[in-house]
Amino acid sequence: MAKLNKRIDYTLASDFSLIDASLELYKKADSQKELDFVKEILEKETEFVDLLMNPDIKENEKRSLIDNTFKDNVSEQMLILLKKLFLKYTDVVTVTAITAVPMDEHAQEKLSKVLYEKLNKDVMLINEVDTSIIGGVLLKVGDKIMDATLGNELRSISKTLKEVSL
16 A cells, blocks of 8 residues: 555656646746647657657657757757656556456456556556457556466366376
């Protein structure tokens, strides 16, 4: 529980620093022009946005991308705001949980908590249904797969039994 509270405190502090950066930017006379420029780049360069949102890209790489893309065209306040917005997603990982039936909210929360403790990252959990799975869950985290399905367990038992000589 202490880990969870620490994470909530960090998130709240991060949100307040976003507000502070936004207020500093609001005080600048050319802020609307800068916002329009940033909006135009972000709308045109979808691959750039995908990189900035990708939790597998390291924080220092994201900082460099933002600096190299915007530093000559926006104020320091805008750079600070952009970094705060996009670096907030550095510790988030997307996990797809494939199950035979839809997971209820309680099961999703419980799985997210376990995954947070194992991965030490915030988890965005997506539940997909595949009726060919007899039971259990198949987890996809990036390019890694953890197969905790009943079908996989049965295959494992079958393999073990075949290896045992009587």
